[in-house]
Amino acid sequence: MRNALHQEPWEEIEAILRAGDxxxxxxxxxxxxxxxxxxxxxxxxxxxxxxVLTLLSPEDAAALLEELSHTQAADLIEELSPAQAAAxxxxxxxxxxxxxxxxxxxxxxxxxxEEMEAxxxxxxxxxxxxxxxxxxxxxxxxxxxxxxxxxxxxxxDNLRQRREQYAKYDVQYVYITSERDxxxxxxxxxxxxxxxxxxxxxxxxxxxxxxxxxxxxxxxxQHFFDRHPFFGVxxxxxxxxxxxVVRRADVEEAVGDRADxxxxxxxxxxxxxxxxxxxxxxxxxxxxxxxxxxxxxxIIAASVIALYQETLAAVIALAVFLPIVSDMSGNAGNQAxxxxxxxxxxxxxxxYELVRVLLKEAGVGIINGLLLGVLLGGVAWxxxxxxxxxxxxxxxxxxxxxxxxxxGGTIPLLLRRMHMDPALASGPILTTVTDMCGFFLVxxxxxxxLPWLAG
Amino acid sequence: MRNALHQEPWEEIEAILRAGDxxxxxxxxxxxxxxxxxxxxxxxxxxxxxxVLTLLSPEDAAALLEELSHTQAADLIEELSPAQAAAxxxxxxxxxxxxxxxxxxxxxxxxxxEEMEAxxxxxxxxxxxxxxxxxxxxxxxxxxxxxxxxxxxxxxDNLRQRREQYAKYDVQYVYITSERDxxxxxxxxxxxxxxxxxxxxxxxxxxxxxxxxxxxxxxxxQHFFDRHPFFGVxxxxxxxxxxxVVRRADVEEAVGDRADxxxxxxxxxxxxxxxxxxxxxxxxxxxxxxxxxxxxxxIIAASVIALYQETLAAVIALAVFLPIVSDMSGNAGNQAxxxxxxxxxxxxxxxYELVRVLLKEAGVGIINGLLLGVLLGGVAWxxxxxxxxxxxxxxxxxxxxxxxxxxGGTIPLLLRRMHMDPALASGPILTTVTDMCGFFLVxxxxxxxLPWLAG
Numbered sequence: 001m002r003n004a005l006h007q008e009p010w011e012e013i014e015a016i017l018r019a020g021d022x023x024x025x026x027x028x029x030x031x032x033x034x035x036x037x038x039x040x041x042x043x044x045x046x047x048x049x050x051x052v053l054t055l056l057s058p059e060d061a062a063a064l065l066e067e068l069s070h071t072q073a074a075d076l077i078e079e080l081s082p083a084q085a086a087a088x089x090x091x092x093x094x095x096x097x098x099x100x101x102x103x104x105x106x107x108x109x110x111x112x113x114e115e116m117e118a119x120x121x122x123x124x125x126x127x128x129x130x131x132x133x134x135x136x137x138x139x140x141x142x143x144x145x146x147x148x149x150x151x152x153x154x155x156x157d158n159l160r161q162r163r164e165q166y167a168k169y170d171v172q173y174v175y176i177t178s179e180r181d182x183x184x185x186x187x188x189x190x191x192x193x194x195x196x197x198x199x200x201x202x203x204x205x206x207x208x209x210x211x212x213x214x215x216x217x218x219x220x221x222q223h224f225f226d227r228h229p230f231f232g233v234x235x236x237x238x239x240x241x242x243x244x245v246v247r248r249a250d251v252e253e254a255v256g257d258r259a260d261x262x263x264x265x266x267x268x269x270x271x272x273x274x275x276x277x278x279x280x281x282x283x284x285x286x287x288x289x290x291x292x293x294x295x296x297x298x299i300i301a302a303s304v305i306a307l308y309q310e311t312l313a314a315v316i317a318l319a320v321f322l323p324i325v326s327d328m329s330g331n332a333g334n335q336a337x338x339x340x341x342x343x344x345x346x347x348x349x350x351x352y353e354l355v356r357v358l359l360k361e362a363g364v365g366i367i368n369g370l371l372l373g374v375l376l377g378g379v380a381w382x383x384x385x386x387x388x389x390x391x392x393x394x395x396x397x398x399x400x401x402x403x404x405x406x407x408g409g410t411i412p413l414l415l416r417r418m419h420m421d422p423a424l425a426s427g428p429i430l431t432t433v434t435d436m437c438g439f440f441l442v443x444x445x446x447x448x449x450l451p452w453l454a455g
Numbered sequence: 456m457r458n459a460l461h462q463e464p465w466e467e468i469e470a471i472l473r474a475g476d477x478x479x480x481x482x483x484x485x486x487x488x489x490x491x492x493x494x495x496x497x498x499x500x501x502x503x504x505x506x507v508l509t510l511l512s513p514e515d516a517a518a519l520l521e522e523l524s525h526t527q528a529a530d531l532i533e534e535l536s537p538a539q540a541a542a543x544x545x546x547x548x549x550x551x552x553x554x555x556x557x558x559x560x561x562x563x564x565x566x567x568x569e570e571m572e573a574x575x576x577x578x579x580x581x582x583x584x585x586x587x588x589x590x591x592x593x594x595x596x597x598x599x600x601x602x603x604x605x606x607x608x609x610x611x612d613n614l615r616q617r618r619e620q621y622a623k624y625d626v627q628y629v630y631i632t633s634e635r636d637x638x639x640x641x642x643x644x645x646x647x648x649x650x651x652x653x654x655x656x657x658x659x660x661x662x663x664x665x666x667x668x669x670x671x672x673x674x675x676x677q678h679f680f681d682r683h684p685f686f687g688v689x690x691x692x693x694x695x696x697x698x699x700v701v702r703r704a705d706v707e708e709a710v711g712d713r714a715d716x717x718x719x720x721x722x723x724x725x726x727x728x729x730x731x732x733x734x735x736x737x738x739x740x741x742x743x744x745x746x747x748x749x750x751x752x753x754i755i756a757a758s759v760i761a762l763y764q765e766t767l768a769a770v771i772a773l774a775v776f777l778p779i780v781s782d783m784s785g786n787a788g789n790q791a792x793x794x795x796x797x798x799x800x801x802x803x804x805x806x807y808e809l810v811r812v813l814l815k816e817a818g819v820g821i822i823n824g825l826l827l828g829v830l831l832g833g834v835a836w837x838x839x840x841x842x843x844x845x846x847x848x849x850x851x852x853x854x855x856x857x858x859x860x861x862x863g864g865t866i867p868l869l870l871r872r873m874h875m876d877p878a879l880a881s882g883p884i885l886t887t888v889t890d891m892c893g894f895f896l897v898x899x900x901x902x903x904x905l906p907w908l909a910g
Contacts (some may be wrong), residue, residue, distance in 0.1 A: 037678075039803050052567045054780075069801060134805060160649060193613060193648050223492075226522045230868060231686070249680075252707030258811065259714035260797070263721065267793030268786055273801060276815045283681040284822040287790050294786050295827060298779045299834060306773045306838075319767050319774045320760045323781060323890065324753045327856050331723055331749050335742050338722030339729050342715070346524060346526050348494050360731045379754060383761075 009036055010043040017048055020423075030057075037067050041076065042277040050079040053088060062091035065100070071273045074103030077112075086115035094141045095122075098127045120421065126158060127244075135213030135221060138254055139235045141242030144174045146201060148184050153197040155187070172231040175242055176205050183234050183242040185209055211236050214243065219347060222252045249400060256372050262341065262423040270424060289310050294428055301326075301435035308443035314454040317384050317447055321393045324376060326438040328397065329404035330431050332368060337426045338406030344416060349418040357409045366407030373398030387451040398442035404434040464491055465498040472503055477510050479773045483521060484511075487718055496531065496734040505534040508543065517546035520555070525596050526728040529558030532567075541570035549575075549596045550705060553582045558727075576792055578769050581691045582699075588674060591669035592649035593701030594690045596696060601656060604640050610642070610651040627686040631660050638689050639666055640695040665810050670699065673713065674802060676706045717796065717878040723749075725879065751885055756781075756890035763898035769909040772839050773901055776848045779831060780894040783852065784859035785791040789825060791816050791863030792881045798879065806872040820860030828853030859889040 009032060016025050029037060041049060053061045053076060065073040065088065077085045077100065089097055089112060101109040101124060113121045123141055132135025144166065146155050155174060159166065175193065176185040185205030195204050211234045212221065224233060227246045235244040250339035264273060268290045274283055305312070305322065312318055340357060343349040349357060377394020381387050408430050415429075446453055464487060470478050477573045484492060494505060508516045508531060518545065520528040530554065532540045544552055544567060545620060556564040568576045578596055581705060585591025599621065601610050615620065629647065631640040640660030650659050654681060666689045667676065679688060690699040719728060723745045724791075729738055739852020760767070760777065768772055796811065798804040836842050863885050867877035901908060 006862070036802070038801060039805070042803050063682075067678070075828070122770060132641075154481075156648070159645075163649075170837060187642055189648065190614075192769070193644065194618075195612070199607045206731075223522065248704050249707055249727055252704055252711060256707060258713035259718060261713055263714060264717040265775055265792055266718065266799065269792045269793050273797070276794065276798060276812065277803075278823070280818045284819045287787070288610050288823050288826060289784065290788055291823060291827060292830075295779070295783050295830060298782050299831075302779050305778075306772070311908075313771045316764045316768045317761070319777070320757045321466045321766075321776070323749070323760075323894075324757050326778060327753050327886070327890075328746065328750050332746055334744070336721045338724050340733065342719065342728070343722075343731060346493055347491070348497050348732075357731065363735045364739045364742060367735070368746060372742060372746060375747075375750060376754075393907075422844045431782070435782070439778075443760070 008043070010040045012047060013040060013044065013052070017051050017055065022057075025052065025055055026057075026060050029060075037064065038069070038072060038354060040066065041072065042275060043293055048078060049076055053077075053080060054084055058087040059202040061088045066092065066096060070099050070103050072275060072277075073100055073176055073276075075278070076107060078104060081110075082333070083111045083115045084112035090116055090120055093136060094123055094127060094202070097124050099132075102128060102132065108361045112196045129258045130214055133218040133254060133258065134214065135212045135233075135235045138218070138221070138250050138310065139214075139246045141168050141244050143245045144169065144172050144344055145234075145242065146187070148176050148202050150176075150201045151197070152192060152195050152199045152201065152204070153189075155192060156197070171382065174201075175234055175245070176201055177242055179356065181241040183209065183236055183240065184210060186234065191442050196232070196410075197434040209234065213238070218251070218254055219345075221246060222255055223347070225251055233425060258345075262345075265421070265423040265429055266341075268427075269361050291402050293433075297428055297432040298435070301432050301439065305437050305443065308439075308447060311443055311447045311450060314450060315389070317389065318393075318442060321380060322439055323401055323441055325393070325442055326435040327401040328372060328376075329434045329438055332365070332372070332401045333404030333408030333430045333434055334427065336405045337362070337412055340409050340412040341422055341426070344412060344422065349413065354410055354413055357413060358406055361409035363431070365402035368403030368405070369398040372401055386453065390447050392445045392453065393442065396438065396445055400434060400438040400441050402428065403437055407433060415421065465495045468495060468499065468507070469503060472506050472510065475510065479766070480507065480510055480666075484515075485594060490821070492519070493524070493527060493739065496523065496527065497730060501534060501732070502561060502599075504531055508532075508535060513542040514546045516543045521547065521551060524728065524730075525558050526555050526556055527732075530730075530733070533559065533563060537563075537566035537570045538829075540567045544573055545575055549578055549582060550593060553592070554587075557583060557587065560851065571890070576678050577872075585669055586674040588709060588713065589669065590667045590671040590688075590690045590701050591699070593673070593676070593705050594669075594701045595705070596699050597623065597624045598689075598700040600697065601629050601631055601634055602644070602789055603631050604655045605631075605658055606646050606652070607650050607654045607656065607659070608755055610647060612651070614838065629656075630689055631699075633695055636696040637689055638664065638666060638695065665687065667701065668693070673706065673709055676701060677710055677801070680706055685737060707819055714800075717800075719885055720876070720878040721796075721882055723882075730754055749886075752883055752887040756887050756894065759891050759894040760898065763902060764893075766898055766902045766905060769905060770844070772835075773848075773897060777897055778832070778836060780852050780855055780897055781890040783827060783831075784855040784889045784893055787820070787856045787861030788859030788884065788885045788889055791819070791860045792867060792885060795864050795867040796877055799871060804868070806868045809868055812868060813861055814859045816864035817857070820857035822861070824853040824856030827856055830909070843904050847904050847908070848897065849901045851893065851900055854897050855889060855893040857886065858892055862888060 013028060032040065043210055044052065056064065057067070065076065089100065092100065101112065113124060127136070127141070146158065172189065174187040175183060177183050185202065185207045186204045186209040187201055191204045210228065212224065214235055214237055220289050230248065232245045232247040234242055235246055238244050245451060268292045271286045272285065340349070373394040376397045377390040380393040381390030411426045411429055415422040468483060471483060487495065496748040497734045499507065511519065522532065547555065556567065568579060582591070582596070601613065616735065629642040630638060631642055633639050640657065640662045641664040642656055642660045665683065667679065669690055669692055673806065685703065687700045689697055690701055692698050724740070725745045726741045729741065795804070828849040831852045832845040835848040838847025866881045866884055870877040870880050
């Protein structure tokens with residue numbers, strides 16, 4: 001349990017901010033146990049958050065922002081003037097710059113770009129043209145490059161001379177280019193280390209190196225790094241010119257981010273990540289947007305019940321089983337949705353393989369539908385002492401589970417074929433259809449069996 | 456659309472297997488566009504899958520397995536004899552060995568370990584003692600180490616001599632240890648490159664290097680790599696002895712895996728990942744295990760309706776609104792669950808901060824509850840022309856949304872405090888409570904207002 005005398009770390013930060021002690025602020029964030037930084041920032045008042053970034057040097061502020069999620073970092077940057085923000089963004093690697101500015105609204109991002117160094121700003125503008133989950137959107141432009149005429153000694157001299165600049169780079173390979181900037185080879189640091197100074201680089205480089213294009217997708221990059229034990233892969237444009245490097249770590253991070261986004265969307269958090277430090281109006285309205293669509297779908301589904309009011313009035317016990325049948329088959333269908341989303345992400349299924357998924361799910365749907373049907377039918381029989389009620393409820397449960405599981409498996413593939421986002425739309429569509437179908441099955445069977453149910 | 460004449464790649468693989476052409480099999484998998492390998496493997500018949508691994512050399516088979524998910528790789532390995540499996544596992548890096556054997560049942564893993572090289576097997580046994588999402592569970596034991604007495608020339612000579620062995624390693628740093636195996640420094644390849652041959656390593660190494668312990672958690676490792684631009688971090692035991700290295704890429708991969716597992720669990724895929732290439736009985740029974748618990752909870756929740764059969768019989772229109780109220784507040788609560796799970800993972804909230812989350816969610820619950828209540832109440836009024844029905848339904852909807860959102864936000868924190876898995880249990884608990892509460896609110900308000908509703 002929490003100690004009442006315990007001082008939360010943001011209380012200390014607030015005290016330092018009041019004293020305006022830049023040195024102590026830096027030390028305090030460095031000493032903060034890992035993981036605490038994000039929480040501390042989220043608990044500061046708005047004016048204090050802006051003050052943290054302006055009190056730190058731009059370099060330290062950039063390092064702080066890189067520890068936070070993009071959403072949280074963007075929230076902080078928005079509270080600064082464009083000039084203050086630009087000074088900090090200048091200190092970040094190119095892929096982080098693009099990610100961060102991509103979280104801001106267009107106007108805010110443009111204002112910051114105006115204030116940045118012309119060369120850096122131009123680079124960000126170019127990089128942000130690429131879709132986020134492609135090699136172009138993930139690549140960095142900070143890498144070592146040497147002309148193919150160099151010898152080992154030339155490369156080493158260049159390294160020594162520009163040591164200061166390169167210290168910030170993740171130096172793993174030196175990329176060798178022709179006069180026309182075409183990628184002709186990759187030189188590993190290790191081979192540079194073990195070769196005589198007079199060796200031409202073309203002799204020890206890996207020629208015809210593996211590379212990707214700016215349009216290569218995240219999935220393909222993930223499989224590339226699964227297959228090859230490299231730290232990075234060079235990216236070329238359509239003319240074969242070297243334009244960037246995608247690092248393994250950035251690919252892994254992007255894959256993790258995508259899994260997070262899928263989870264949030266499936267749970268109905270749409271339109272960007274939500275943090276509880278965001279304003280109430282933003283949080284409530286974003287959640288409401290998704291709920292409003294759902295309530296309309298729900299009303300449509302439930303209107304099926306209105307069509308059978310007479311049957312319901314005659315056998316009021318059915319009202320107990322309606323939500324059970326619709327909820328349970330919805331649950332069973334959601335399991336199939338999850339498996340399909342996962343197989344689509346892993347590349348284990350292609351959107352055109354509807355029949356395969358349908359057959360595979362039909363098997364599970366029949367087995368689990370039968371078992372759930374027998375269970376629920378048994379409960380209905382035992383409770384009301386009427387075997388016919390048990391039969392109606394059980395058969396409806398079994399059939400609706402089959403329908404829901406088959407639909408749950410196939411809807412994500414259909415949505416992907418229509419270029420819609422399966423993570424977002426599968427759940428609401430599935431729930432609406434299985435609710436309608438479940439209500440219909442229970443009530444139409446009951447209407448047909450009414451003489452044996454009522455009385 | 457799929458072309459009818461199109462040959463799927465597994466048909467080619469099947470032909471090669473029948474011909475028994477090891478060389479062509481290797482080329483074929485190498486040429487397969489990235490991402491296709493996993494799909495192809497999943498479509499082969501069981502006996503063909505085993506044949507793929509035995510036809511390839513152990514080294515090539517190991518490379519193939521590393522391209523697959525752990526679940527899929529384990530499925531393949533299970534089809535081989537322990538001796539065949541051991542030959543392949545021998546060729547993998549130590550962290551992959553542990554992950555793969557961890558997916559097998561205890562007996563299968565033990566049989567393979569028996570057949571492996573004694574030294575490798577002992578290493579796997581030791582590594583598998585560590586919990587999976589800790590530095591001990593994620594570390595590799597293939598790294599470069601030099602005694603602190605060495606000079607630059609000694610290190611370079613050692614590198615050249617053992618070039619063959621080291622070629623498989625991710626060489627980024629050389630770790631410098633004392634006579635008692637204590638970690639005393641880290642030497643970057645770059646500094647080795649730029650220093651005279653006679654320099655003692657202690658002079659150019661980074662002394663007092665940052666390190667983690669075997670018990671360091673995945674969260675802390677993630678924050679460590681967010682904060683420090685390293686490729687790996689040395690891992691020490693309690694006595695400060697160097698025992699392994701955790702690489703950034705492995706941490707990123709583990710974080711992505713964890714997000715995937717959360718998503719699967721929330722969707723009711725429990726007890727391990729499901730692939731449609733698994734046997735039907737495994738798929739159906741794993742899904743059923745989770746569904747059985749849910750149907751019991753559902754029956755308990757719906758039994759509330761049974762208590763109010765007289766009210767329902769008098770105002771049969773209520774039966775239409777019962778599933779809408781329970782589903783919609785369930786949806787609203789699930790949004791709050793997703794935000795809490797996310798904030799727990801990011802470290803933005805601590806399990807003891809219940810009051811903060813409760814207040815934050817109460818705000819959203821009141822706003823969205825009111826809006827959904829007005830909307831649904833309006834529909835009820837318009838449909839039946841009875842303002843009292845609208846009032847009963849609307850107030851129940853608003854209150855139940857508030858209850859569900861507050862519970863959805865706080866249940867994951869409570870479960871974490873009780874050391875239970877919030878991703879797994881939050882959904883079913885929330886749904887059960889909000890269903891019961893929703894049915895109770897609608898029906899008890901309706902009972903109280905019965906004179907104005909009936910007739």
